[in-house]
Amino acid sequence: MAVIEAAELVKEFSRPAVLEGRLPRLRALFSTKRDINRAVNGVNFEVEPGELVGYLGPNGAGKSTTIKMLTGILTPTSGVCRVAGLEPSRDRARNARNIGVVFGQRTQLWYDLPLRDSFEVLADLYNLDRTTYRNRVGLFTELLDLSDFLDTPVRSLSLGQRMRGDLVAAMLHEPSILFLDEPTVGLDVVAKARLTEFIAETNRSAGTTVVLTTHDMEDVERLCHRIIVIDSGTVLYDGDLSRLKERFMPYRFLVLTLAERSIRRVADIPFATEVETSAVGTVLPYPDRSVVLRFDPREITTPELIARASQVYQVDELSIVDPRLTDVISQLYDGLLT
Amino acid sequence: MSTAEQVRAFRGMTRAGTRSVLIYRGDLITGAVTLVIQVVLAIAVWRIVYSGRGPVDGVDARTAVAYAAIAACLQSVLLPWQFSSLPMRIRNGQIATDLTRPLGLIWQVFGQNLGVLLGRLPLGAFGLAAAAVLGALTLPPGWAAGLLSLVATVGGVLVAMLCNLIVSMVTFWTFEVGGPLIVYRFGSAFLSGSLIPLWFMPGWLRASVEWLPFQAQVYTPVSIYLGQTRGGQALALVGVQLVWVVLLTGLLELVWRRARYRVVVQGG
Numbered sequence: 001m002a003v004i005e006a007a008e009l010v011k012e013f014s015r016p017a018v019l020e021g022r023l024p025r026l027r028a029l030f031s032t033k034r035d036i037n038r039a040v041n042g043v044n045f046e047v048e049p050g051e052l053v054g055y056l057g058p059n060g061a062g063k064s065t066t067i068k069m070l071t072g073i074l075t076p077t078s079g080v081c082r083v084a085g086l087e088p089s090r091d092r093a094r095n096a097r098n099i100g101v102v103f104g105q106r107t108q109l110w111y112d113l114p115l116r117d118s119f120e121v122l123a124d125l126y127n128l129d130r131t132t133y134r135n136r137v138g139l140f141t142e143l144l145d146l147s148d149f150l151d152t153p154v155r156s157l158s159l160g161q162r163m164r165g166d167l168v169a170a171m172l173h174e175p176s177i178l179f180l181d182e183p184t185v186g187l188d189v190v191a192k193a194r195l196t197e198f199i200a201e202t203n204r205s206a207g208t209t210v211v212l213t214t215h216d217m218e219d220v221e222r223l224c225h226r227i228i229v230i231d232s233g234t235v236l237y238d239g240d241l242s243r244l245k246e247r248f249m250p251y252r253f254l255v256l257t258l259a260e261r262s263i264r265r266v267a268d269i270p271f272a273t274e275v276e277t278s279a280v281g282t283v284l285p286y287p288d289r290s291v292v293l294r295f296d297p298r299e300i301t302t303p304e305l306i307a308r309a310s311q312v313y314q315v316d317e318l319s320i321v322d323p324r325l326t327d328v329i330s331q332l333y334d335g336l337l338t
Numbered sequence: 339m340s341t342a343e344q345v346r347a348f349r350g351m352t353r354a355g356t357r358s359v360l361i362y363r364g365d366l367i368t369g370a371v372t373l374v375i376q377v378v379l380a381i382a383v384w385r386i387v388y389s390g391r392g393p394v395d396g397v398d399a400r401t402a403v404a405y406a407a408i409a410a411c412l413q414s415v416l417l418p419w420q421f422s423s424l425p426m427r428i429r430n431g432q433i434a435t436d437l438t439r440p441l442g443l444i445w446q447v448f449g450q451n452l453g454v455l456l457g458r459l460p461l462g463a464f465g466l467a468a469a470a471v472l473g474a475l476t477l478p479p480g481w482a483a484g485l486l487s488l489v490a491t492v493g494g495v496l497v498a499m500l501c502n503l504i505v506s507m508v509t510f511w512t513f514e515v516g517g518p519l520i521v522y523r524f525g526s527a528f529l530s531g532s533l534i535p536l537w538f539m540p541g542w543l544r545a546s547v548e549w550l551p552f553q554a555q556v557y558t559p560v561s562i563y564l565g566q567t568r569g570g571q572a573l574a575l576v577g578v579q580l581v582w583v584v585l586l587t588g589l590l591e592l593v594w595r596r597a598r599y600r601v602v603v604q605g606g
Contacts, residue, residue, distance in 0.1 A: 068434065073434050073438065073601065075598065093439075101438045106432055108435035112358040121351065125350050126347075126440060127343045153361070
């Protein structure tokens, strides 16, 4: 049975209307007109226990709003969401025991206190006994390498350290469901790698269900099998990562490195188009000797294309490159669907 | 969540509150020095006001001076709550993380506030010590009055906490509560009797103050302690505190129930 369900979930925000005409700001003080903004507009999805789902979308798509409804922070305007059988906004405290939440943009740690103190307060909040608490903090300290800054006040931690602290804070009570809202935002490559590895491991070994929002497609490719893409408050895509690529960027790239002295000829290969080398997205070792051909495997098989290309070009090296998720997603965002 | 679990969670919040006060030693020392100066000045001013005069409105010099000193100490321990962190947390969206905890928001804030109060107790002790050194402290008229004034202090703290929280909750609607809070802070400092004892207020003002929750915060405990309000009258004042606690709890529940549906988290 699904552990997270969202059915026709809607959230509207209203704010004082911006007026036009004379003295708009002054008149706004006395106006009761309000603008309504639908941040989430009928979202449906289900997540099975143990899944690791990427919840993606451009800024303002409604990702965080959805997460906030699932964590009980916001009350849906209409529709239903259930997390482990509970309605989060009605059963906030009980829901809180089942879930762990990390908001990359803010911290749940006590800003003035040493990191360790925050963990102690959380042990009280979640009623952990002494031994369990000590074991878990010990384990996390080892896994995430916290020992150097356990006694440093949170306000003096670096962003990477603080995020690790926040992750532990979210997992100290061993929740069966984790909501991670942009947990890697602003982190350097090393810190990010460590964090994603930890998340993957938690999902694998403890079977923790994870819902992850991020703008970082590397995170997604490294972690998620399934992704849900939303924009303007509605789900655009829900399914396999690989199938997303097939559907929205069906083509692949054949990258040819030409022999030193070969004369470049204008390509005339059916079912393949020469494109800018930058389209591949990775840095090519010899950009001035490279030719990139875009093709759709459904129109021409890879060996056939290679055979034809070798007739036209004198090739030193060749490789096949898949489109990057970033490009797929930006295609999606750009409204390829509409 | 069982009651024992809730109590433990509440204690956790209290501990966090106390620690976050005690960790800033410099701030505490400054606070203590400020309070000592305030107490010394208040004592000096009231002594000059009373010099060469007998009791005014039935209040003698010793009582007036002691009142000023004790009220200043009580107020300085309570004062920080007038700016509880709740409005700020609502404004910058930090409230989101509070709402993902297994303890209700109101209990979290109360726990935190109580912790801050406990952390600031040493500060009040410094003020009282200064008053004692200057010979301005008097003892309560008897055991019963002393005990009752202790009960009234707890009552006053509860009323102050509730008032403060209700005012802070306005932020859920307005996002900016600086104005109302300043008015509230000044109003409560004046109307609770911590600046000027209520005995010296004109009759019409006194009568209206009696209908407000502020006098329960400072005036009630201090006047009982000093024996200025005694016997049945003192019990009645404590009864009024109780009524306020019940009324304000009801109001808070009402406001919070509506606020829950208003929660809008700022940013990201």
